[in-house]
Amino acid sequence: MMLIVTGYMHTDPTEVPQFLAELKVLAIVTRQRPGNISYDAALDNPETGRLLITERWADQEALSAHLDAEETKAFVARWQGRMRGDVRKFDASNERGLLD
Template sequence: MIVVSGIMEVAPADADRFTTLTRRLVDATRREPGCVDYRFAQSIERPGRFEVFEEWADQAALDAHVRAAHYRDWSRALKDLEVTQMSIVRYAAAERTVLA
C-alpha cells in the first residue's frame, strides 16, 4: 500500500477556486482503480491551507493517477493560483490495520 500525505497552501484569495478545482479532482480520483482513500481537508486554523491524504493499493495505481487526464488538468489549473507552499510525502506501508 502507498500512502501520500502532506499540505498545500494557496493564497487565501485563491482558496475558493482551489476548493472548486480540487473537488472535481477528488470526485474523479475516488473512482480510479486502486484508490483506497483520497481527500483534501481545509485547515480551520490557516486560511488557504489544505491537508492532503491518499491511500493507493500499489505504486502502479498511483502512477496511473498522475497520468490521468483529470489529474493533469488539475495540475495545469494550479498554475493560475498562487500556491505558497507544498510539502507532499509518499510512504510505502507494509500493512493496513484498522484500530477502531
C-alpha cells in the same frame, strides 16, 4: 503494497474557495480510479490557505496512473505557480486497526 500520500498544500487564502471547488471535481473522478482507496483534502487554516491532503493507493501503478491522468495534469497546470506543497509518499506494509 499500499501507499499513503499525505502533507500540506498551500494557496493564496483568497483562492481557497476556487481551489477547493476544482479539487472536489478532481476528487470525484479520482475516487473512481482503479487502485484508489481514499482521496481527501481538508481546509486546515483558511487564514494562510493551508490544506491537509491525504490519499491511499493500492500500489505505485495506481498512483502513477492517477498522476498521469489528463484530469490530474490539467488541475496541476491550472494551479502551477499558484499552489505549493509539502506532500510525501509512504509505504504501508503493516496495516492494522487503530487499537490493534
